[in-house]
Amino acid sequence: MERPSGPKLKTKRSATRRAAIRRAARKGPAAGTATKRSARKGPAAGTATKRSARKGPAAATATKRAARKGAGAGNADASKGLARKAAGPGNAEAPKGPARKGTAAGGMTRSTARKGVEPERLPTQGAAPEGTARRRVARKGSTTKRPATERAGAKTLGSDKSEAKRSGAETLGSDKSATKRPAAMAKAPAARKPASRRSDAKMSKAKKSGRRRAAAPLDTPTLLSLYEKMVLLRRFESAAQMACRKGETPGFLHLYIGEEATAVGVCAHLRPSDWITSTHRGHGHALAKGMSPRILMAELFGKRDGCCGGRGGTMHLYDRAVGLFGTNGIVAAGIGHAAGAGISARIRNTDDIAVAFFGDGAVNHGGFHESINFAAIQQAATVFVCENNLYATATPLKEATLNTEIATRAAAYGIPGVAVDGNDVLAVHAAMRDAADRARRGDGPTLIEAKTYRTVGHHEGDPVVGSYRTQEEIDAWLQRDPIVLLRRRLIDDYGIATAADLDAIDARVEKAVEDALAFARQSPEPDTATLHAHVFAEPLNPPAALAPADPAAPTQTTGWLDAVRDGIAEEMRRDPHIMYFGEGTGERGGTFAHTKGLWQEFGPKRMVDTPISEQGFTAAALGASATGARTIADLMFADFLFEAAGQIVLQASKLRYMSNGQMNAPVVVRVGAGALRSAGPHHSGTYHPMWAHVPGLIVALPSTPADAKGLMKTALRAADPVIILETKALFASKGEVPEGNHLVPFGVARIVRSGSDLTIATAGQLVDRAFEAADRLAAEGIDCEIVDLRTIMPLDVDTVATSVRKTHRLLIVDEGYAMCGVGAELGQAMQELVFDELDAPVGRVHTEPVIHPLAPALERAMLVDAEKIVAAAKGIVSGAVPVPVHWRHATGMAPALPAAPPVARTAPRKESPQAETPASVNAEPVNGEPITMPFGDLTISEGKIVRWAKAVGDTVAAGELVAEIETDKAVVEIEAPVAGVIAGIEQPVGAIVPMGGRIGVVRPADADATGRSG
């Protein structure tokens, strides 16, 4: 998923610049760095029988029957295998060269930036360089570029107070200039004014002198708690980062270092019953919302005691107990879930709210637009928090949009937009207070843009500087580290704590993080016996659907649409938390008149007319359904499901599993499906095999009004996402529908016609065609049994197998395409279950593999009809099994070529090692701390040592550069794991080192005789 990038630090392209930076930062010569020298780098017995079966139809039957008589039972058990003023000094331009000088003086190295700067090691404002102001003036003078929004012809909403007011966009924070920087978005905020620059020591002097202090905006416990939370986020992630480099955390790791103030400021206003949705960079959100560091760390380690039992990991964290709906591996995907959770709060009559965290990268994604628009129009109790850290992976915001003032986009949706200094926890806190109050009052959503910065690479293993930003920019932002800013305020500005007080908090947090690490390390691996748990609810069917139907129940002749509508109405009366989202399904009663009367009975809050935003309202339906309000998402045509495919396949279907069973998405997706009188290429598909392919989705394809109603009612009580494909061609059909509480279970096929010569397994509108064919075949002496599958997932292979045991022949008739379709799946299932019962190969008839054409003659030729079924059935019985047109049979696709000669197999490619010690390196215990090639980028497995910066006997500081390793993607800087003396260099320049491999040893400064540090 991620951008392919180097394991860490620097790209090859920026070698010269890197060298210069290093020279400046380290005040030493840059040694000859990277020139590119890429270091790139069964049952055999059945076979004979089947072979004879293939030879000829008649022979096949005879052979198979003989085989059945003989070995028979062999496969019997096979089936079991189953903007008030933007914060701070924040956003004006950054100091350049001098800032770095100051940085160096303050002891920062690039590795500090990489690890996330620890508060006490950060340069103080006092260390800010002379000349910062001069630089700023010079820059200001030279900034003649007009803001992007102006260039675009739009109002620069955030940069003009009055304009901002008109538009509803405001800026919040302590520095009015903070958001006036469209042309300088990639620049860090300037350092604070010299007057307030003081070290902790200087401040305590000021304290003694009795200088007047600023009034604290919040009470002391709140301020200290904000500080403690931010330190927790920082320390936790620094520990996770080290664990990742050692190979202890499998998978990717995106760190939030530098952005802590946003999560902490926002979550301070939330209670456990409020929900948040998060991103790939979500550890901070999880901790700020209250997740225990222990279960979070264990999850990052992929362990059993993790919050998701090791099923989710860093980008898929869930904790229902604290209201963490989930971090998310898909950009923008969680925004709609929070919209839905906010709508759900309303329908459940609570004043709970939901918050969506997302990055600047999400704001150009349809999910952002669709979800915020829908939430706004629904007055959802949701707050949208954009963490604008200026980059989406390596893409600067200013290259992704002409309007880089994200808060101003709120105006497009008619909601308030607030820009705030995301590194100033108090500014974030203030902005969120208003937004949360507004949402709780029922006044609808707010968009908060928190301007912030990550001081680490995009993911662990990614260069901190990279090819897209400068060390200077990073250093400037480091000077506005959110923890340092708050620390200084608490001590100096408000005088509510001493450095010692805060150090004590730091120490307490450190202990908690160490405890979390120990907990994660000792937690066992997940039990592989649980692999299949949590795909679906167990049992999959709601109890009411499994109650035996009363065969004597009176029935009523009812049309399809009325039957389903009645079922929905019955369930909505039963459960006041059921909502219905759809385009035109409100007062107007739906495109097919299929929701007629529901709006009138249940009102607009439950029968929600949506904008044309399939992705947005499906995401919201999921979010609402996962938080206590079950929702039907009506997408009108099956073809339109693809507009919401990400939400269905990547979110709804996976939610239960990723969350280890904590969460579920019982959303019902309803569509009209299938071909009907030249509806054409975009309105005729069923696509059911695609959805059935996805673990976690239930797919229903009913064939009668009774089943359509019964399956809908079951779906509205089930615990998993259900797609109900209602065949449009059947909308006008009528049938007997049982009165009373009629539910149809999932995964239970029904034999709808009894016969002895051939089983026809089918579903949806083709059940009727199969009946037609069976009548004709009966006239020719072929007695067909018809199985109506009813649901495609679960697929009731047992009922089909039972029928095949009786008829010994099977024809599968399906409206989907043959390729990877129902025929292939069911045919293979029969081979697994009843191979010895088959007297002929399984046949299949499918819709021809072309796009639904308009012309009736072409459409007729494409679709399955009774005639095609009859021909196929006769073929099976006579031994000429039908073979569907399939692209493998197509002619004219490519010129006939001579068979290609076999290709010599190259050596298998090496997989990136997991955390085991690579076989090729020294695994002997060492007298000291090993220097290793860090784990990180998942696509890299090894690198070549291009430089040793230290020699045996040299003294090193912790985190100091000791060597450089060049991989396929970047030059990786290897750091000293501890302070001490280089005790050994085990791999020379030129050696190829696998990830995790040991290349040398540091004897720690505080080592005992064994070389281990105390």
Ligand SMILES: Cc1ncc(C[n+]2csc(CCOP(=O)(O)OP(=O)(O)O)c2C)c(N)n1
């Ligand atoms: C839909 C989607 N497209 C692309 C990606 C790959 N990807 C992962 S993170 C990321 C950048 C996101 O940037 P932003 O939203 O600004 O968040 P940040 O990483 O800056 O916190 C990208 C492109 C993805 N995960 N999902």
Ligand SMILES: [Mg+2]
């Ligand atoms: Mg970003």
